[in-house]
Amino acid sequence: xxxxxxxxxxxxxxxxxxxxxxxxxxxxxxxxxxxxxxxxxxxxxxxxxxxxxxxxxxxxxxxxxxxxxxxxxxxxxxxxxxxxxxxxxxxxxxxxxxxxxxxxxxxxxxxxxxxxxxxxxxxxxxxxxxxxxxxxxxxxxxxxxxxxxxxxxxxxxxxxxxxxxxxxxxxxxxxxxxxxxxxxxxxxxxxxxxxxxxxxxxxxxxxxxxxxxxxxxxxxxxxxxxx
Numbered sequence: 001x002x003x004x005x006x007x008x009x010x011x012x013x014x015x016x017x018x019x020x021x022x023x024x025x026x027x028x029x030x031x032x033x034x035x036x037x038x039x040x041x042x043x044x045x046x047x048x049x050x051x052x053x054x055x056x057x058x059x060x061x062x063x064x065x066x067x068x069x070x071x072x073x074x075x076x077x078x079x080x081x082x083x084x085x086x087x088x089x090x091x092x093x094x095x096x097x098x099x100x101x102x103x104x105x106x107x108x109x110x111x112x113x114x115x116x117x118x119x120x121x122x123x124x125x126x127x128x129x130x131x132x133x134x135x136x137x138x139x140x141x142x143x144x145x146x147x148x149x150x151x152x153x154x155x156x157x158x159x160x161x162x163x164x165x166x167x168x169x170x171x172x173x174x175x176x177x178x179x180x181x182x183x184x185x186x187x188x189x190x191x192x193x194x195x196x197x198x199x200x201x202x203x204x205x206x207x208x209x210x211x212x213x214x215x216x217x218x219x220x221x222x223x224x225x226x227x
Contacts, residue, residue, distance in 0.1 A: 004048075006020070006048075006062075006065045007065070007066075009046060009048060009065075010065055010066050010068055012046070013046070013068070014044075014045065017045065018068070018069075019068060019069050019070065019071035020048065020064075020065060020068050020069065020070050020071065021040060021045060021046070021047045021048065021071050021073050022047060022048040022049075022050055022059060022070055022071070022072060022073065023036060023037070023047055023048070023049060023050065023072065023073045023074060024050045024051070024055055024056055024072070024138055024140040024141070025049075025050075025051055025140050026051065026140065026143070026200065027051050028049050028051045030051075030199075030200065031049045031050075031051060032049065033198070034198075035123060035125070035126035035129045035198070036073050036074050036122065036129055036131075037073070038122065038123055038124045038125055038126060039080055039121070039122040039123065039124065040073065042124055043080065047073055053144055056138065056140060056141045056144065059072075072132070072138055073122075074131050074132050074138055074139065075131065075132050075134070075138075076131050076132060076133050076134050076136075076158055077134050078122065078131075080121060080122060095163065098163070098169070098172035098173070098175075098176070099119055099163040099168075099172065101172065101175055101176070102161070102163070102168065102171060102172040102175055103117050103118065103119060103161070105175055105179070105184075105188070106159065106161070106188055106191070109185055109188040109189070110159060110188060110189070110191075110192060113156070113189075113192050114130070114156055114157060114158060114159045114192060115133050115155075115156040115157060115158050116133075116158045116159070117158070117159045117160075117161065118158060118159070118160050118161070119160070119161060119163055120160030120161055120162050122160065123160065123161075123162035123165075124162075125165075126162060126165070127161065127162055127165040127167045127168055127191065127194070128159055128160060128161045128162065128165075128168075128191045128192075128194065128195060129159075129160050129195060130157040130158065130159055130160075130192070130195045130196075130199075131157060131158050131160055132155070132157055132158075133155065133156070133157065133158055136155045136157070137155065139157070139199065139201075142154050142155065143201070159191065159192060159195075161191070167187075171184060171187055171188075186211055186214070187211075189207065189211070190208070190211050193207065193208045193211070
């Protein structure tokens with residue numbers, strides 16, 4: 001990544017690309033690690049990294065360049081074509097049912113923390129991500145606004161899950177066996193905490209350390225049983 005002009009970006013956009021994709025954050029290093037970029041790397045779509053506080057206001061002021069509007073990749077309404085072949089059959093139906101049940105469970109467990117829970121089409125490697133609901137403001141802009149207004153109320157974001165990730169597959173299978181599992185309830189909360197950790201914002205450090213401690217104990221017990 002390096003410095004480029006907006007015109008450079010427009011000049012090398014893909015032929016069928018209609019918008020200028022961008023992502024804002026506190027640092028270039030943090031932005032580069034965002035799971036939000038996974039779908040764009042896969043499709044070889046260039047994304048502008050914007051780490052200066054003024055960038056949030058610049059893109060909202062400019063609106064468009066050469067008729068190409070700006071599109072934040074952390075927004076709910078990012079439209080990306082699905083280039084994967086649809087898998088039919090009993091196994092696909094089973095996977096879909098498991099995902100529907102898990103999404104329903106997570107909506108109930110996380111109703112106080114997120115606005116909605118949905119299956120994601122933008123993730124390939126990560127288990128989950130938080131995105132900004134339509135009409136909301138980005139997490140980075142909220143961070144900047146809280147710096148000047150400590151009473152600023154954050155917007156609930158949408159949790160998108162990757163149903164193909166091993167963690168979510170296992171959670172879905174456990175849900176079928178035990179809907180009242182205390183482990184499953186803890187893992188549901190940790191999905192949100194996992195994203196917040198990656199963003200560098202932690203709501204409840206003690207809850208996170210308690211969950212990690214339990215996971216480490218379980219993992220070490222499992223390792224010993226295999227030794």
